Amino acid sequence: xxRYVLFLIARRCGAGLLTLLIVSAVVFFVTSQLPGDxxxxxxxxxxxxxxxxxxxxQLGLDQPLMTRYLxxxxxxxxxxFGTSFASHLPVSQLVAARMPATFxxxxxxxxxxxxxxxxxxxxxxxxxxxxxDRGLMLGTMAVVAVPEFLVATIAVIVFAVKLHWVPAMSLxxxxxxxxxxxxxxxxxxxxxxxxxxxxxxxxxxxxxxNQMESxxxxxxxxxxxxxxxxxxRHALPNAVGPIANAISLSLSYLFGGVIIIESIFSYPxxxxxxxxxxxxxxxxxxxxxxxxxxxxxxxxxxLADILTIAFNPKWRG
Amino acid sequence: xxxxxxxxxxxxxxxxxxxxxxxITLIWIALAVFGASLAPYKLEDIGVGPxxxxxxxxxxxxxxxxxRDMVSRILYGARYSIGLALGAALLASLVGTLLxxxxxxxxxxxxxxxxxxxxAMLVLPGKILALMIVAVFGxxxxxxxxxxxxxxxxxxxxxxxxxxxxxxxxxxxxxxxxRGESRFYIAVxxxxxxxxxxxxxxxxxxxxxxxxxxSGLSFLGLGVQPPYADWGTLVRENLQGLFDGSPAVLAPAxxxxxxxxxxxxxxxxLQAMRPLTPAKGVA
Numbered sequence: 001x002x003r004y005v006l007f008l009i010a011r012r013c014g015a016g017l018l019t020l021l022i023v024s025a026v027v028f029f030v031t032s033q034l035p036g037d038x039x040x041x042x043x044x045x046x047x048x049x050x051x052x053x054x055x056x057x058q059l060g061l062d063q064p065l066m067t068r069y070l071x072x073x074x075x076x077x078x079x080x081f082g083t084s085f086a087s088h089l090p091v092s093q094l095v096a097a098r099m100p101a102t103f104x105x106x107x108x109x110x111x112x113x114x115x116x117x118x119x120x121x122x123x124x125x126x127x128x129x130x131x132x133d134r135g136l137m138l139g140t141m142a143v144v145a146v147p148e149f150l151v152a153t154i155a156v157i158v159f160a161v162k163l164h165w166v167p168a169m170s171l172x173x174x175x176x177x178x179x180x181x182x183x184x185x186x187x188x189x190x191x192x193x194x195x196x197x198x199x200x201x202x203x204x205x206x207x208x209x210n211q212m213e214s215x216x217x218x219x220x221x222x223x224x225x226x227x228x229x230x231x232x233r234h235a236l237p238n239a240v241g242p243i244a245n246a247i248s249l250s251l252s253y254l255f256g257g258v259i260i261i262e263s264i265f266s267y268p269x270x271x272x273x274x275x276x277x278x279x280x281x282x283x284x285x286x287x288x289x290x291x292x293x294x295x296x297x298x299x300x301x302x303l304a305d306i307l308t309i310a311f312n313p314k315w316r317g
Numbered sequence: 318x319x320x321x322x323x324x325x326x327x328x329x330x331x332x333x334x335x336x337x338x339x340x341i342t343l344i345w346i347a348l349a350v351f352g353a354s355l356a357p358y359k360l361e362d363i364g365v366g367p368x369x370x371x372x373x374x375x376x377x378x379x380x381x382x383x384x385r386d387m388v389s390r391i392l393y394g395a396r397y398s399i400g401l402a403l404g405a406a407l408l409a410s411l412v413g414t415l416l417x418x419x420x421x422x423x424x425x426x427x428x429x430x431x432x433x434x435x436x437a438m439l440v441l442p443g444k445i446l447a448l449m450i451v452a453v454f455g456x457x458x459x460x461x462x463x464x465x466x467x468x469x470x471x472x473x474x475x476x477x478x479x480x481x482x483x484x485x486x487x488x489x490x491x492x493x494x495x496r497g498e499s500r501f502y503i504a505v506x507x508x509x510x511x512x513x514x515x516x517x518x519x520x521x522x523x524x525x526x527x528x529x530x531x532s533g534l535s536f537l538g539l540g541v542q543p544p545y546a547d548w549g550t551l552v553r554e555n556l557q558g559l560f561d562g563s564p565a566v567l568a569p570a571x572x573x574x575x576x577x578x579x580x581x582x583x584x585x586x587l588q589a590m591r592p593l594t595p596a597k598g599v600a
Contacts, residue, residue, distance in 0.1 A: 018433075019433075019436050019437050019440055020440075022433055022434065022436070022437035023441060025437075026437055026438065027441075027449065030449060030450060030453060031449065031452070031453055033453055033454075034453050141578070141581060141582075141585070142574075142578055145525065145574070145577040145578045145580075145581045146570075146573065146577060146578065147529050147532055147533060147549075147570065147573050147574070147577075148533070149533070149536050149549075149552060149570060150570040150574050153552070153559060153566055153570060154567075156560075157567075160560075161560055161561075252442060253442075255442045255445060256442045256443055256444040256445065259444050259445070259533075259537070260444075260536065260537070263537055274445070274448060275448065275537050275539070277452065278448045278451055278452040279538065279539060281452055282452075283452065283453070286448070286449055286452045290441065290446075290448075290449050293441075293442060294440050294441050294445070297440055297441075297442055298440050301440070
């Protein structure tokens with residue numbers, strides 16, 4: 001690692017922080033456009049104007065927008081995320097209770113899908129243009145194009161209703177042993193993985209094919225290097241950047257997909273909490289959930305960029 | 318005469334999968350327009366069949382949880398699923414393209430600000446941004462369109478901006494700038510025509526994303542609200558029939574899938590004809 005690479009990475013991190021700041025502004029200003037206002041929301045329609053005014057003052061809603069934003073931002077930095085409108089509990093406590101479940105689901109889905117997708121993408125790129133490749137690409141396109149709840153409902157019908165391999169909805173209690181642990185996670189993970197694998201495999205394939213069409217790879221092939229070696233030793237290192245980007249983009253899909261999956265399998269995670277908060281218009285919870293999802297997404301993008309910079313042979317040595 | 322056969326010749330120039338995709342999409346759009354008069358039963362004909370009835374001669378896709386005919390429900394739902402998405406996709410592409418043009422000709426400050434805001438919006442995953450807007454403004458039909466536009470203009474902006482910024486540094490644009498043309502003229506006469514084809518392809522993609530987004534929201538119960546019902550709502554309200562293997566759950570989901578897969582096939586074959594890459598500028 002030389003100093004130039006470190007400088008590039010530092011600059012990328014700075015840009016990431018700036019983006020996060022703008023995201024927080026977008027989130028705050030959109031949520032503060034609530035028709036009526038938060039004080040009315042908390043007290044309900046029957047509240048007297050005096051109590052509403054008192055609460056407005058208590059919540060600081062009589063301050064100008066900019067002051068409120070800075071106050072909110074400052075609170076976030078200190079770990080003070082406000083109080084839920086619905087349950088009157090601190091938001092941090094509510095979210096912290098749900099967070100591990102979602103990360104567990106995301107981690108398992110990632111661990112299963114990344115190696116699988118890389119293998120499929122690699123195989124498709126090697127057998128490019130063959131029947132196998134075209135069938136795979138049509139199949140993955142279909143999986144990417146359909147709504148997640150279709151994949152989920154088909155999985156439920158096949159594995160839970162027809163075959164009785166796994167329970168359809170569960171996850172109320174922690175699983176007592178390994179087999180039932182696997183069974184409870186099987187359907188949500190399977191559904192998530194289906195879409196993730198399809199997306200990543202497509203992107204991996206196109207990143208590799210991009211490299212394979214370049215002159216230097218033709219040269220190695222003409223030199224008499226075996227095709228497998230040419231791809232693994234010559235094309236793959238150059239495709240690490242695009243593939244890392246593809247993986248981080250697909251994993252970011254996880255955040256959107258997980259919303260549908262969690263609510264269809266009644267999984268007690270962060271995303272189903274976000275959906276509940278949206279239906280209750282519980283804005284402090286919505287704000288924190290959105291910021292968390294955006295933060296994770298940004299972190300993934302940052303990681304992919306750092307990998308791209310670190311692996312770029314131009315800046316090596 | 319030449320102009321009349323143009324759509325047909327365009328159709329013939331597509332690949333086989335492109336033809337299939339375009340046909341499926343057009344059939345769905347036609348069904349969305351004429352569906353109400355084609356539907357065999359009325360929208361609210363409760364109890365014309367059994368609850369969660371299977372596939373039969375009278376009810377091709379079975380019946381739903383109130384014994385309503387699924388074919389009619391899907392035909393009526395098509396206008397919400399397709400109509401809302403078409404409107405929203407059109408607006409999102411338009412907003413993205415126009416802002417990108419503005420950023421390309423209006424000078425550095427506006428360019429920087431728009432680019433930064435756009436980056437930040439792209440960091441918010443689509444469904445999550447949409448959920449946030451729904452939480453604040455509710456989900457009436459016009460608000461759903463606004464939500465979808467707000468969620469998907471950044472993607473259109475990014476692609477349009479990449480093209481506009483490389484086009485504006487090309488020699489013919491420089492020539493017309495030296496000729497003393499106004500910025501408006503350069504944007505509309507020089508840059509826009511060369512962006513049009515890729516932006517139309519991108520419009521197709523936006524349409525697919527928005528169909529998926531809106532049906533996802535409806536599936537969560539946060540999208541199209543009763544008495545209206547789009548395909549996502551249909552899946553949601555029949556979900557209890559899932560464990561009996563009722564066709565009422567699967568049929569609307571398959572309707573969405575056929576529409577999005579068809580549109581995707583069409584877009585893929587368009588992209589194969591002319592790849593969606595920004596015009597190569599002189600850096």
